[in-house]
Amino acid sequence: MQPRDVSRLEAGPFDLLVIGGGIHGLSIACEASSRGLRTALIEAADFGSGISFNHQKTAHGGLRSLQSLSFDLAREAIRERRALARIAPWFVHPLPFIVGTYRSVTKGRLALRAGFKLDAWLGRDRNAGIERELHLPPAKLLSRGMTLKLFPGIRQKDLTGGAQWYDYQMVENDRLTFAVAAAADAHGAVLVSYVEAIEAVREAGRVTEISARDRETGRQLTIRATVTVNAAGSRAGDVARMLGGSQTVPLLAAMNLVTSIAPREVALAAPTSAGRMLTLVPWKGCSIVGTAHADALATTETGPSTADIDTFVREANEAFPALGLSREHITLVHWGLVAAAVAPGKPPDLLGTPIIRDHAKDGAPGAITVVGVKYTTARAVAERAVSAASSVLGRRIRRSRSASTVLPGAALADHEGLAIETAR
Ligand SMILES: Cc1cc2nc3c(=O)[nH]c(=O)nc-3n(C[C@H](O)[C@H](O)[C@H](O)COP(=O)(O)OP(=O)(O)OC[C@H]3O[C@@H](n4cnc5c(N)ncnc54)[C@H](O)[C@@H]3O)c2cc1C
Structure with missing residues (x-):
């Protein structure tokens, strides 16, 4: 994976900015970048350190x-x-x-x-x-x-x-989460941990920029994106309000x-x-x-x-x-x-059914909130969320292949080969 580089976030505008680097945000970044969208993701802590770490596997x-x-x-x-x-x-x-x-x-x-x-x-x-x-x-x-x-x-x-x-x-659920991050990175997505979204900037009502804080240096930065996707897990309700949405998440x-x-x-x-x-x-x-x-x-x-x-x-x-x-x-x-x-x-x-809400319905176009319900179904939720984002972008994008593309380091053959190499 690319080393952490906050300055890459300022090289926008991106087609899509994802807030939250749990399994849903990372899957969305992977899906979007693999389908040709210029994608960035910010995570306030370590990737996969939220609920995506705390599950029963x-x-x-x-x-x-x-x-x-x-x-x-x-x-x-x-x-x-x-x-x-x-x-x-x-x-x-x-x-x-x-x-x-x-x-x-x-x-x-x-x-x-x-x-x-x-x-x-x-x-x-x-x-x-x-x-x-x-x-x-x-x-x-x-x-x-x-x-x-x-x-x-x-x-x-x-x-x-x-x-x-x-x-x-x-x-190996954490390695699985990181494999999704590595796939997004390999498709060209810019992923940066320890950057927290703090404010949405709007132009003519549309969310066009996110102000964020680099939690390592305290520096504030601005990330421009046509669509912002909120995948902030248990903070999704707070982030939705920040984006101007009316979505509450009990x-x-x-x-x-x-x-x-x-x-x-x-x-x-x-x-x-x-x-x-x-x-x-x-x-x-x-x-x-x-x-x-x-x-x-x-x-x-x-x-x-x-x-x-x-x-x-x-x-x-x-x-x-x-x-x-x-x-x-x-x-x-x-x-x-x-x-x-x-x-x-x-x-x-x-909650039994995931939520994907386009905040244009709340008068805040350019922002989508995604609330997942299971680690297991994060890929499918990401596929739908990226299709929703492509509608907001008004652009046809490549078909999804994420249900069949093996993640980096996740194939059985990779590890067998590695074991043989190591034994030699
Ligand atoms: C106890 C428990 C057991 C479970 N067991 C299972 C199971 O066996 N199988 C299964 O499929 N599912 C299970 N689940 C459900 C599953 O874990 C979750 O649905 C899934 O991990 C949620 O992923 P997420 O990406 O939406 O959230 P998270 O992993 O929480 O990711 C959200 C991320 O957003 C970041 N964030 C928040 N605010 C900001 C901000 N302002 N700026 C930047 N980043 C921000 C957070 O730091 C966090 O890392 C379980 C859940 C729990 C709690």
């Missing part, structure tokens, strides 16, 4: 979306899980998940069998174009005996057996615990006593339990309190009674504010 295939009958979201998740295995096979790994089936209409074998049939149909091309070693087997039901063997401590009352499905784990705190507890070979899924589904996933010699989210909207950016962590430890032990989790096992707390969906009369929940 599962490339979800959309089973959750099926539960709410959101077929489009489920299909997109399956497609994007496959895209990750195509463009970054080195960084993903098939991971089996197991959940208990119970004497119940919604959690019983019949319901899961039907769900898996639908999933198999929606995901019939899930392995197309993927290295054989990364093919995902079909989901299946397990006997009660096998479930007890694979899921020690599972709640046994009314247990009829289990169900097993596969997703990918993004084992937030919920979400958390995982990385623990020193020896991992099992399979990931386990089970509900807390309040019915919230948690997963326990093996990762690099540790076990990660997550994802808990708060019941009320976040009002501050302060991380979790000791009481929040203790509550989560209790819930994790309810869901996984054999875990024996205590505070001493916790080696890292993944925590972040994620976008929430708010509906009258209902508790806030995680």
Whole structure:
């Protein structure tokens, strides 16, 4: 990658300026530059150091979306899980998940069998174009005996057996984020970390410049761009207001615990006593339990309190009674504010559908806000965001090839070759 050079940001105007260097901003920069747009990106801290660092590393295939009958979201998740295995096979790994089936209409074998049939149909091309070693087997039901063997401590009352499905784990998720940054850089995008957007400058109502601060020197600079894309993650609401948009982004705190507890070979899924589904996933010699989210909207950016962590430890032990989790096992707390969906009369929940808002609708043309909901689907969101930006630019741009172009250093062959070279 090019060394950090703030002066390159002043060599605008750019077609597109991205604010925020998490997985969404970096994917947008990669998508835009690969499709021929002159692109810059500023990140207030390290690339990928926000929520894109704090996640549970599962490339979800959309089973959750099926539960709410959101077929489009489920299909997109399956497609994007496959895209990750195509463009970054080195960084993903098939991971089996197991959940208990119970004497119940919604959690019983019949319901899961039907769900898996639908999933198999929606995901019939899930392995197309993927290295054989990364093919995902079909989901299946397990006997009660096998479930007890694979899921020690599972709640046994009314247990009829289990169900097993596969997703990918993004084992090296930070390297995956950096591979996207490296791809954007290779396509000519100017990426600069430790530069924070502080003000939008408008000409005749249109956002044409962003004032930013170099956080290393304190120097203020101006970046000119025809379209500014706000991909500031949990700060997207603040940045949208700065750009003149009316988009509000309610937030919920979400958390995982990385623990020193020896991992099992399979990931386990089970509900807390309040019915919230948690997963326990093996990762690099540790076990990660997550994802808990708060019941009320976040009002501050302060991380979790000791009481929040203790509550989560209790819930994790309810869901996984054999875990024996205590505070001493916790080696890292993944925590972040994620976008929430708010509906009258209902508790806030995680936002299910990404937002791409052209602020021309708010009287602030030249600016777009992007709010993603999953690391897994960031590429697809970026593809749509760049298409929206091309409409604002009034320019036809090249077709997207990001779902099939292998990221730098992410191919299986690269690493095999390197290992052979090193051995020589
Ligand atoms: C606990 C937890 C577990 C999760 N587990 C999973 C999972 O297993 N699988 C999955 O697919 N998804 C998961 N997610 C969701 C996923 O992590 C997020 O959807 C995704 O990482 C968000 O990426 P982002 O780029 O939008 O935000 P971020 O990664 O937060 O990036 C936004 C960036 O914008 C920068 N920024 C903010 N303001 C400015 C400014 N003014 N100027 C310049 N830069 C600015 C910030 O510094 C930040 O780096 C999880 C989320 C959480 C919190």
